[in-house]
Amino acid sequence: MSRIAGLALILIVALGATPAAAATKTRKCNGAAALCNRTLDHVAFATTHNSMASTANGFVPPNQRRSMSDQLQHGIRGFQIDAFFGAPRDGRVYTDLSGPSGKATELPPAAVLTAQRLRRRLGAPPAGTTYEVYLCHVFCEIGAVRMVDEMRVVRRFLDTHPDEVLMIVIEDYVPPDQLLSVLRDAGLESELLPVDPAAPLPTLGQMIDAGTRLQISLENGAAPPTLPNAFNELVEETPFTFRRPRDLEHASSCSANRGTPNAPVFQFNHWVTPAEPVTASRVNSTVLKERVARCTRERGRVPTLVAVDFAEQGDLLGVVDALNR
Secondary structure, three states, X not given: OOHHHXXXXXXXXXXXXXHHHHHOOOOOEOOEHHHHHOEHHHXXXXXXXXXXXXXXHOOOOOOEOOOHHHHHHHOOOEEEEEEEEEEEEOOEEEEOOOOOOOOHHHOOHHHHHHHHHHXXXXXXXXXXXXXXXXXXXXXXXXXXXEHHHHHHHHHHHHHHOOXXXXXXXXXXXXXXXXXXXXXXXXXXXXXXXXXXOOOOOOEXXXXXXXXXXXXXXXXXXXXXXXXXXXXXXXXXXXXOOOOOHHHHHOHHHHOOOOEOOOOOEEEEEOOOOOOOHHHHHHHOOHHHHHHHXXXXXXXXXXXXXXXXXXXXXXXXXXXXXXXXX
């Protein structure tokens, strides 16, 4: 035995480990070994509301400061995004609002007026224009990113983080087949988790082993099994319209909203409309921790998707880590 090998063996023995044990790395799923054997619905995910609507991407008004790429690096593992048809026009994106559209009441009146004024100035694209799928918040005129670009960000993250699982809920205003086409173009179709409403959800470890580390559900449409309807099959939630911080402290903030009782995923909506960083800083710390505890008692279940505005404000990651412990 060489002198170097002998010293290495002495060090291993001194540390109380065998050479085989020293070479074995403990597997972690979403950053913790304990989560590998938990089913998807028994894991808490730090989640952003209107994830795409960031200051970094020029949205007015924003719900987040960081881009989705930076949110992933920050520790966000759940995303709530809105999908619309849009067409580039004079440096902006014109929204196709010919079908059902998003909820303009979630935007400040001034933002709605600005968006409507821009729409009139831009004018509708010529007949025959091909529309693309964009992530926007009601009006693409005041903020838009191409969905395929953001989904490629997700693809790159999964490629470089093989032990991470992500969840996305899409407020969809385009047909499900168009969303599947975008996901296919981004190289994500094979990563989509098939959901069987009659069967338990898999563990994070099983999702990672199967190469289906991305669970996506739709609020309006459905393309089962890989794009189930969130509120018909998979998700139940709290209310999401709160105008003042104290509304989040009211008993009614834990009441049932959309979704079917006993759906496996519990979406915990925690933000004040309109979104403001100062308000988020206030409600994303102690208010969030206390409301999570209260709603867990009242609903008899632990949140899965803990969704906030301006996720870097407050202690979202700390609250989610505590839930997972």
